[in-house]
Amino acid sequence: MKSYLVTINPLDVFLWTFRRNQKDVVNLYNTLSPVMQIATGGNMLNFGYWDENNTDPISAQKNLCSYFADMAKLSSAQQIIDVGSGLSGPAIYWMEKFDHLSVNCVNINYSQLHLGKQPDIESINSSSTRLPFADNSVDRVLALESAQHFKPVSEFLLESKRVLNDSGFLVLAIPITMNSSSVSRLGILKFTWSSEHYSIDQIRNFVDVAGFTITEEKFIGSSVYDPLADFYIHNRTQLRKSILNQYPSYVESILFKSIKKMKKASEQKIIDYVLLKCHLK
Numbered sequence: 711m712k713s714y715l716v717t718i719n720p721l722d723v724f725l726w727t728f729r730r731n732q733k734d735v736v737n738l739y740n741t742l743s744p745v746m747q748i749a750t751g752g753n754m755l756n757f758g759y760w761d762e763n764n765t766d767p768i769s770a771q772k773n774l775c776s777y778f779a780d781m782a783k784l785s786s787a788q789q790i791i792d793v794g795s796g797l798s799g800p801a802i803y804w805m806e807k808f809d810h811l812s813v814n815c816v817n818i819n820y821s822q823l824h825l826g827k828q829p830d831i832e833s834i835n836s837s838s839t840r841l842p843f844a845d846n847s848v849d850r851v852l853a854l855e856s857a858q859h860f861k862p863v864s865e866f867l868l869e870s871k872r873v874l875n876d877s878g879f880l881v882l883a884i885p886i887t888m889n890s891s892s893v894s895r896l897g898i899l900k901f902t903w904s905s906e907h908y909s910i911d912q913i914r915n916f917v918d919v920a921g922f923t924i925t926e927e928k929f930i931g932s933s934v935y936d937p938l939a940d941f942y943i944h945n946r947t948q949l950r951k952s953i954l955n956q957y958p959s960y961v962e963s964i965l966f967k968s969i970k971k972m973k974k975a976s977e978q979k980i981i982d983y984v985l986l987k988c989h990l991k
Contacts, residue, residue: 745957745965748956753799754796755797756854756855757770757934757938758771758934760938765941767938767941771799775803776807781881782850782881784807784811787850788849790812790813790849791841791850791851793841793851794816794817794860795817796822797822799826802828813831815832816834817835838856838860839862840869843873848878853866853883863916870922871920871921879988880922880987882985884983886908886981886983888910895975913984924986930984930985931984932976935983936976939972939973940973
């Protein structure tokens with residue numbers, strides 16, 4: 711019988727996805743984030759921003775990090791916090807591009823933090839809702855494809871407001887539904903989209919109540935979900951073979967069904983992906 715390097719109890723995965731508390735999210739990412747690494751060949755755990763010049767996962771992921779950095783004006787920043795930093799892939803990229811930056815990676819997932827540790831980056835094992843920084847002490851708070859996991863996200867936004875200096879701002883990249891009724895139309899994504907299913911109206915309201923004004927808003931879902939799905943579908947044979955070296959076949963099967971549904975939901979404008987720049991009021 712074939713043995714797998716990763717042993718998964720399907721009930722555990724269901725419970726982690728259904729409950730989605732902090733411990734569940736950590737367990738889920740520790741178990742399944744290697745699938746993303748296998749599929750992309752790198753350590754950035756984002757969906758990427760695809761265009762005619764960025765047609766493979768790593769290139770698209772770097773493109774998203776670059777666009778995000780431009781929106782965040784990292785060229786003029788000094789002290790930044792990357793909250794929910796994953797394996798530190800984006801932070802490493804930003805450090806290479808802007809060597810003047812002082813970068814702090816905050817992640818509640820110690821395993822990811824340890825694996826992504828870099829000598830020039832401060833790694834901090836802490837919650838997004840309890841940022842261990844002084845008031846008015848940083849230029850930027852960044853959450854690249856991570857805020858959908860923060861519970862409650864309203865506390866993260868209040869913490870961001872507390873630690874930002876007067877000229878600083880918050881930048882988010884976050885998957886969203888387009889309205890509250892969209893959740894009922896997610897199909898399998900209701901179970902495999904392992905985060906909160908925030909609508910754009912909810913996010914706007916959270917940001918406003920926390921004391922921020924959205925000064926830039928860009929929807930890029932059609933350049934995220936659709937080409938990512940097309941890449942996986944086109945290269946499924948090889949990707950499936952690589953995934954099956956470490957995971958049971960049902961994991962890849964569920965992933966494939968989810969990716970197809972993700973593309974359909976994007977085409978039907980049920981889901982989108984938004985980048986937000988938020989200044990203090």
